[in-house]
Amino acid sequence: MKYIEEFRNRELVNTLVKAIANKSTKPLRIMEVCGGHTMAIRKFGIQHLLPPQIELLSGPGCPVCVTNRTAIDRAIALASLPETIITTYGDLIRVPGSASSLNQEKAFGKDIRIVYSTMDALEIARANPGKNIIFPGIGFETTTPSSAVALIEAQSQKLDNFFLLSMHKIMPPAMAALIDQGVKIDGYIGPGHVTTIAGADMYRPLVDKYDISVVISGFEPVDLLQSVYMLVSMAEEGRHGVDIQYRRAVTDKGNSKAMQIVNRVFEPCDDEWRGLGLIPGSGLKIKPEFSNHDASEHFSINTPPAHEPAGCLCGEVLRGLKKPIDCKLFSTVCTPANPIGACMVSGEGACQAYFNYR
Numbered sequence: 001m002k003y004i005e006e007f008r009n010r011e012l013v014n015t016l017v018k019a020i021a022n023k024s025t026k027p028l029r030i031m032e033v034c035g036g037h038t039m040a041i042r043k044f045g046i047q048h049l050l051p052p053q054i055e056l057l058s059g060p061g062c063p064v065c066v067t068n069r070t071a072i073d074r075a076i077a078l079a080s081l082p083e084t085i086i087t088t089y090g091d092l093i094r095v096p097g098s099a100s101s102l103n104q105e106k107a108f109g110k111d112i113r114i115v116y117s118t119m120d121a122l123e124i125a126r127a128n129p130g131k132n133i134i135f136p137g138i139g140f141e142t143t144t145p146s147s148a149v150a151l152i153e154a155q156s157q158k159l160d161n162f163f164l165l166s167m168h169k170i171m172p173p174a175m176a177a178l179i180d181q182g183v184k185i186d187g188y189i190g191p192g193h194v195t196t197i198a199g200a201d202m203y204r205p206l207v208d209k210y211d212i213s214v215v216i217s218g219f220e221p222v223d224l225l226q227s228v229y230m231l232v233s234m235a236e237e238g239r240h241g242v243d244i245q246y247r248r249a250v251t252d253k254g255n256s257k258a259m260q261i262v263n264r265v266f267e268p269c270d271d272e273w274r275g276l277g278l279i280p281g282s283g284l285k286i287k288p289e290f291s292n293h294d295a296s297e298h299f300s301i302n303t304p305p306a307h308e309p310a311g312c313l314c315g316e317v318l319r320g321l322k323k324p325i326d327c328k329l330f331s332t333v334c335t336p337a338n339p340i341g342a343c344m345v346s347g348e349g350a351c352q353a354y355f356n357y358r
């Protein structure tokens with residue numbers, strides 16, 4: 001299939017819906033760990049097409065949602081330093097910290113600028129040699145390469161005023177942590193974009209350790225239903241494994257050039273996830289060779305312990321233990337225009353996806 005209409009073809013959708021219903025005999029809890037999938041599932045109403053014994057859960061797949069409050073508070077503290085410009089992606093600017101957000105700080109006069117790529121941030125560093133430019137790097141395997149390229153470029157161009165605050169995360173340790181924390185999951189819809197970069201082989205240790213299946217999926221209705229069918233088939237046949245539905249973009253090995261660049265700049269570290277806590281080996285810190293561009297090394301900042309707003313269930317939502325509609329603040333106090341928790345900020349957050357496609 002080549003065109004988007006084919007991936008939304010009603011006959012194909014109906015055929016897959018029937019095939020899933022015919023195949024499925026037992027309860028199955030399937031979690032998607034990609035914000036793009038969360039949005040697509042809600043947008044196309046995929047959950048309504050499945051038999052009742054199949055439950056779809058939203059997991060920690062939205063980059064800004066899993067960035068914990070301490071990290072946001074640190075970015076805000078950096079914005080208060082003299083002669084500093086914070087450059088950030090548009091979603092992050094709206095995520096609430098403990099007492100403020102980058103957006104509010106911008107309104108109070110801090111120099112905080114939205115950029116569309118790390119290259120824009122480098123350009124600002126070039127144009128402002130007397131200022132420190134800090135880019136808070138968030139996201140999973142998909143966005144890490146562009147942060148790595150920015151550091152390599154900053155070093156080769158001697159842009160000593162460019163700094164990265166690395167909040168980058170690795171997906172498989174979080175998928176393992178959810179199981180270790182007792183969340184009942186029978187199979188994962190694997191993230192399409194993350195796996196395009198990192199390759200499907202990265203899930204094999206997870207599958208072997210936990211006897212669980214992962215199917216890497218595309219983002220259209222036919223993709224998602226076919227992925228569910230593949231997970232149902234494996235469960236019904238008593239098999240576990242990694243499979244790729246999204247073969248038009250994903251391979252077992254991924255984009256080796258991008259991963260080489262990432263591995264040149266970053267090394268794994270333990271990291272805090274919103275809702276999931278500290279997960280060993282789930283983050284990426286800047287290697288010593290690039291430490292002169294590491295904001296957490298260069299600037300001394302202390303922030304008081306972070307706290308979550310009363311009533312917000314983002315932590316439970318990100319672990320698939322609660323649905324956004326279980327939160328009393330959902331669509332009353334907390335809306336996309338006035339997000340109380342991180343899951344309502346981005347279109348990829350579970351709460352905003354539920355809000356937009358109620």
Ligand code: SF4
Nearest residue numbers: 313314327334341351
């Ligand atoms: S509705 Fe708002 S406050 Fe409630 S869990 Fe979602 S983001 Fe948090």
